[in-house]
Amino acid sequence: MSPASGCVVVVGGGIVGRTAAWQLAQLGLAVCLLDPALAAGPSQGPNASQAALGVLMARVFHRSSGRAWRLRQRSHELWGQWLPELERRGHRLPRRSGLLLLAADADERARQIRLAAERERLGIPMRLLEAAALEGWQPHLPGRPLGGLLSPQDGQIDPGPLLEALLHEARRAGATCCDEAAVALERGRRWRLTLAGGQRLDADWLVLSLGFGTEALLAGIGLALPLEPVLGQALELELAADPGWDWPGAVVWRGMNLVPRPDLGVGGRMMWLGATLEPGRLASPAALRELRELGGEAPGWLRQARLVRQWQGWRCRPAGRPAPVLEEPEPGLLLACGHYRNGVLLAPATADWLRERIGGSETTG
Ligand SMILES: Cc1cc2nc3c(=O)[nH]c(=O)nc-3n(C[C@H](O)[C@H](O)[C@H](O)COP(=O)(O)OP(=O)(O)OC[C@H]3O[C@@H](n4cnc5c(N)ncnc54)[C@H](O)[C@@H]3O)c2cc1C
Numbered sequence: 001m002s003p004a005s006g007c008v009v010v011v012g013g014g015i016v017g018r019t020a021a022w023q024l025a026q027l028g029l030a031v032c033l034l035d036p037a038l039a040a041g042p043s044q045g046p047n048a049s050q051a052a053l054g055v056l057m058a059r060v061f062h063r064s065s066g067r068a069w070r071l072r073q074r075s076h077e078l079w080g081q082w083l084p085e086l087e088r089r090g091h092r093l094p095r096r097s098g099l100l101l102l103a104a105d106a107d108e109r110a111r112q113i114r115l116a117a118e119r120e121r122l123g124i125p126m127r128l129l130e131a132a133a134l135e136g137w138q139p140h141l142p143g144r145p146l147g148g149l150l151s152p153q154d155g156q157i158d159p160g161p162l163l164e165a166l167l168h169e170a171r172r173a174g175a176t177c178c179d180e181a182a183v184a185l186e187r188g189r190r191w192r193l194t195l196a197g198g199q200r201l202d203a204d205w206l207v208l209s210l211g212f213g214t215e216a217l218l219a220g221i222g223l224a225l226p227l228e229p230v231l232g233q234a235l236e237l238e239l240a241a242d243p244g245w246d247w248p249g250a251v252v253w254r255g256m257n258l259v260p261r262p263d264l265g266v267g268g269r270m271m272w273l274g275a276t277l278e279p280g281r282l283a284s285p286a287a288l289r290e291l292r293e294l295g296g297e298a299p300g301w302l303r304q305a306r307l308v309r310q311w312q313g314w315r316c317r318p319a320g321r322p323a324p325v326l327e328e329p330e331p332g333l334l335l336a337c338g339h340y341r342n343g344v345l346l347a348p349a350t351a352d353w354l355r356e357r358i359g360g361s362e363t364t365g
Pocket of ligand 1: 342
């Protein structure tokens with residue numbers, strides 16, 4: 001690995017920016033993480049990462065080759081190293097392994113059978129379950145699934161504590177933080193940012209991980225990167241009675257995630273449900289109702305659950321190109337944005353790509 005040198009400014013402190021700042025600071029670089037939301041304190045601020053359910057879906061992805069597959073597998077591998085490392089450093093990271101995909105119709109079941117065979121060829125553990133095997137699980141699974149596909153190596157993590165842990169470790173590795181917004185970008189001998197308070201900041205390497213804000217900053221130097229918002233709504237629910245959870249992880253039914261959160265509140269009765277997929281920035285009450293009722297297939301225990309909290313966030317989707325955008329359009333200018341639906345999963349592979357660009361380590365980008 002060639003020695004890393006220079007000063008890096010990471011603009012945007014969501015999951016992508018924080019993971020990048022942590023990893024780049026560990027290379028010995030002078031890293032500054034810039035985000036006005038950092039002033040809001042733990043678990044606050046208007047970033048998509050705070051809205052995420054934290055489902056990590058790497059192994060059950062519908063493809064088995066190509067860039068998206070490689071990024072997912074690299075992230076899976078790196079989270080597998082980094083989460084225990086963060087825990088060893090004293091961070092409590094609520095997480096669980098296991099993802100159970102339910103087959104709602106014959107086409108989905110056929111896809112599951114194909115995927116299970118494909119993963120077996122790759123030596124990745126995956127279990128096909130017959131409908132009868134699903135019947136006893138408590139609380140009862142939604143709908144009338146034709147079967148299920150259990151991926152024991154996928155899972156879910158609470159993004160709030162993870163974000164706090166990453167920021168803490170980035171600082172501990174030497175990154176400095178600045179809670180101001182970047183408002184303009186200029187080319188020069190180095191990259192120059194103007195901050196909302198008028199201050200200037202120069203960087204040898206500029207990482208843009210500020211979600212939608214990336215488009216406006218780039219437009220200022222004549223580069224186009226159209227990004228579209230796709231709104232997501234999610235719910236925290238408290239079940240009326242002790243559900244006696246024995247699900248083998250989070251459950252996915254017709255694209256909706258049911259995430260047991262027995263670690264929240266008292267009595268082990270909490271769960272997260274999400275998320276809607278709504279083009280644009282306006283939340284639709286009908287989409288939320290559809291989610292709450294699981295498209296008319298919510299079991300009684302779910303219908304009777306008490307709404308504790310609801311929230312929404314905007315996923316940032318690149319228009320007309322695959323997500324995420326990992327590009328260096330000009331020397332030293334690194335785009336790490338547009339992660340759309342899988343930013344929590346893909347943050348490590350993104351940081352890995354940045355490490356390779358800046359410091360020369362291995363990468364899969
Ligand atoms: C409801 C919902 C559920 C989701 N569930 C999952 C899931 O289960 N699994 C998963 O992997 N992904 C999930 N996602 C997607 C995931 O949340 C995103 O892909 C991810 O959070 C993107 O992270 P990011 O760091 O790129 O962006 P963000 O988290 O949006 O961070 C961008 C940061 O940039 C800052 N910023 C903006 N403008 C400026 C500026 N001018 N100067 C400085 N800073 C600025 C913002 O304050 C913000 O903190 C979900 C998303 C939603 C909305």
